[in-house]
Structures are given as C-alpha cells and as structure tokens.
Amino acid sequence: MELFQERGYVQTTVEEVAARAGVTERTFFRYFADKREVLFSGAKELEKGIVDRIESAPREASPLHTVVAAFEAAGAELQDRRDLRFVRARYALVTKHAEIQERELIKMASLAMAVAKALRARGVSEPAASLAAEAGIAVFKVGFERWVSERKPRDFAAHIRAAVDALRAVAAERKGPTGRLKKKPTRRA
Amino acid sequence: MELFQERGYVQTTVEEVAARAGVTERTFFRYFADKREVLFSGAKELEKGIVDRIESAPREASPLHTVVAAFEAAGAELQDRRDLRFVRARYALVTKHAEIQERELIKMASLAMAVAKALRARGVSEPAASLAAEAGIAVFKVGFERWVSERKPRDFAAHIRAAVDALRAVAAERKGPTGRLKKKPTRRA
Numbered sequence: 044m045e046l047f048q049e050r051g052y053v054q055t056t057v058e059e060v061a062a063r064a065g066v067t068e069r070t071f072f073r074y075f076a077d078k079r080e081v082l083f084s085g086a087k088e089l090e091k092g093i094v095d096r097i098e099s100a101p102r103e104a105s106p107l108h109t110v111v112a113a114f115e116a117a118g119a120e121l122q123d124r125r126d127l128r129f130v131r132a133r134y135a136l137v138t139k140h141a142e143i144q145e146r147e148l149i150k151m152a153s154l155a156m157a158v159a160k161a162l163r164a165r166g167v168s169e170p171a172a173s174l175a176a177e178a179g180i181a182v183f184k185v186g187f188e189r190w191v192s193e194r195k196p197r198d199f200a201a202h203i204r205a206a207v208d209a210l211r212a213v214a215a216e217r218k219g220p221t222g223r224l225k226k227k228p229t230r231r232a
Numbered sequence: 233m234e235l236f237q238e239r240g241y242v243q244t245t246v247e248e249v250a251a252r253a254g255v256t257e258r259t260f261f262r263y264f265a266d267k268r269e270v271l272f273s274g275a276k277e278l279e280k281g282i283v284d285r286i287e288s289a290p291r292e293a294s295p296l297h298t299v300v301a302a303f304e305a306a307g308a309e310l311q312d313r314r315d316l317r318f319v320r321a322r323y324a325l326v327t328k329h330a331e332i333q334e335r336e337l338i339k340m341a342s343l344a345m346a347v348a349k350a351l352r353a354r355g356v357s358e359p360a361a362s363l364a365a366e367a368g369i370a371v372f373k374v375g376f377e378r379w380v381s382e383r384k385p386r387d388f389a390a391h392i393r394a395a396v397d398a399l400r401a402v403a404a405e406r407k408g409p410t411g412r413l414k415k416k417p418t419r420r421a
Binding site for chain 2: 105106107108144145148149152170171173174175177178180181182184185189205206209210211212213214215216217
C-alpha cells in the first residue's frame with residue numbers, strides 16, 4: 044500500500060513490492076498471482092468469518108438478521124484490525140482502477156454466493172436465501188461507503204445497522220405516495 | 233452464439249465470428265473490443281431503457297416500486313425480443329466462463345449505479361437510492377435465474393414480481409422466530 048501510494052498503482056512493479064516486503068519475486072508469486080491480488084489477501088478470510096458466523100447463529104434468527112449480524116461482526120473486526128487510513132487508501136484504489144474494481148465485484152459476488160449457501164444449509168429456502176444474501180451485501184456496501192467517507196468516522200457496525208433500517212424502509216414502501224420524494228419538480232435537460 | 237455453441241467459446245476466434253457475420257475483422261473491431269463484448273452488445277440499451285423508464289415514472293411512486301416496474305418492463309421487452317434458447321445459451325456461457333461472468337458483474341454494477349443516479353435525479357435521497365437500486369438488481373437477477381431455469385418458463389416479469397414480494401417478506405422479518413426456517417435440524421459435517 045505504501046508503494047501504491049508513493050509511486051502509483053500502475054507504475055508499481057511486482058519486483059518493487061517484493062523488495063519492499065523483503066522477499067524474492069519467486070516467493071511473492073507463491074502467494075499472489077499478480078500485484079492486484081495483494082489487495083485481496085483478506086478476501087477468503089472475510090468470507091470464512093462471515094460464513095462461520097451464519098452457521099453458528101441462533102436457529103430462530105431470521106435470514107436477513109442472521110446475515111446482517113454476521114456482516115456487522117465482520118465490519119467491527121475489520122475496523123479493529125485495520126488502520127482507517129489503510130482502508131481509505133484501498134477504497135480509493137478500488138474506485139480509481141477498473142481492474143481492481145472488477146476484482147472487488149468478483150469478491151462480493153463470491154461472498155453473496157457463500158452467504159446464500161450458508162443460509163440454505165440452515166434450512167432457508169430459495170429465493171429467500173439469495174435475496175437475504177444480496178440484501179446483506181447491499182447493506183454492507185452502503186454501510187462501508189458511508190463509514191469510509193465520513194469526516195469523523197463512527198462505527199462501521201453502526202453504519203451497517205443504519206443501512207439495514209433504510210433498506211427495510213425502502214422495502215416496506217408500497218407503490219403509493221411517499222415522503223421520500225422531494226416536492227421540487229425534477230428539471231429535464 | 234451459433235459459433236460459440238458449435239465450437240466452444242474458448243476455441244472460437246474473432247476471425248471466425250467476423251466471417252460468420254459476413255464482415256471483415258476490421259469491421260468487427262470497429263464495434264467490439266474483443267469476442268466477449270459480442271455478448272454484451274445489448275447492455276447499454278438495457279441500461280438506457282431502464283433509466284428512461286425511471287425518469288418517466290409517476291412522481292408519487294416509491295423508489296423500489298419505480299425500479300422494479302422499470303425492470304419488469306425491461307424483462308418483458310427482453311422476452312419479446314429474444315428467443316429463450318438464445319437467452320439460455322448466453323446464461324450458460326456466463327455461468328461457465330469466468331471472464332464472461334466478470335463482464336456480467338461489471339454490467340450489473342454499472343446498471344446499479346445508473347439506477348441509483350436516476351433515482352437521485354427524482355429527489356430520492358441516499359442511502360435509499362442506492363439501496364433501492366441494489367434491491368432492484370437483486371430482484372432482477374433472482375427473477376432472471378428462475379425464469380431461464382424453469383422447464384416450462386412463465387413470464388419473466390411475473391418472476392420479477394414474485395422476487396420482489398419475497399424480498400419484501402425477507403426485509404419485513406424481525407430478529408425473532410421465523411417460519412422460514414425448516415424444523416429439521418441442520419446436519420454438520
């Protein structure tokens with residue numbers, strides 16, 4: 044991350060990353076397919092932590108609550124383990140570089156599939172399992188973006204809870220008139 | 233699609249695709265960056281159709297209903313325009329080849345951003361706009377998978393409506409005991 048910030052992601056070579064980490068290139072490639080993968084070293088661990096929590100959740104918990112509680116715990120763990128400057132630097136890279144963003148999309152799609160599978164193993168039927176998984180991912184993403192974008196960041200977990208409340212409100216609205224639409228008419232170009 | 237099915241996606245070359253379409257390779261590359269892009273020729277059109285519908289939706293419609301109605305209409309249009317065999321063949325390619333799946337994820341992420349932007353233009357605030365967009369995408373994906381996987385396919389739009397009802401039920405469940413969990417205990421390995 045230091046190198047990516049100093050020299051730019053595109054300019055940084057695997058040779059430089061290996062040198063900064065004090066390993067040979069050969070060793071680097073034993074762990075990572077390329078320099079992009081360095082930014083996803085925690086992906087499998089994140090997924091495993093979330094799946095483990097879903098598996099051990101109280102049997103009476105609803106699917107969405109089970110998922111959101113697992114994401115909240117994972118969010119709190121991430122917040123404890125990582126410096127916020129690191130998290131923000133990584134997020135800036137994801138939003139700036141298409142190839143990193145694509146890898147992030149794959150990570151989240153894999154996570155959604157793992158979450159849905161874990162819910163089915165608890166006896167949740169489809170499509171509830173997939174929808175609870177996708178809803179959980181949406182809440183995690185929105186909570187994350189709000190957390191890293193705040194000037195004075197509060198708890199990641201609190202942002203996830205706020206996002207799930209907002210999602211519940213969005214889902215509860217029926218077709219009819221809604222207070223969420225501003226009175227001001229939309230101007231067209 | 234004929235060539236991909238006859239020869240396999242990996243084996244098919246741009247030269248062959250261009251020849252089958254009766255154009256030169258040079259012409260092919262004026263329209264598509266590579267052979268994968270051929271499978272995404274409708275992506276921009278789909279996005280535009282959905283955004284247009286959101287822009288012209290009744291002002292009193294709730295965010296989620298606005299999004300779902302736009303997806304339903306897009307789904308019905310797709311169903312009218314494309315032979316189901318074509319849609320299924322494309323879906324089989326997406327699930328089989330990682331590089332196509334990645335491009336599909338990018339397409340859906342781009343669509344989610346465009347939908348959220350169109351909602352904000354209607355005066356929907358964040359995070360409701362992003363959550364309604366993500367919820368809509370989830371419902372579209374689940375509805376699509378059910379539609380193409382059915383032995384005797386019904387309407388795509390009906391599957392989208394069923395998925396949004398399921399999502400509303402998932403979101404409405406509070407922490408407590410739920411009838412969605414089967415009585416049978418989950419076996420652990």
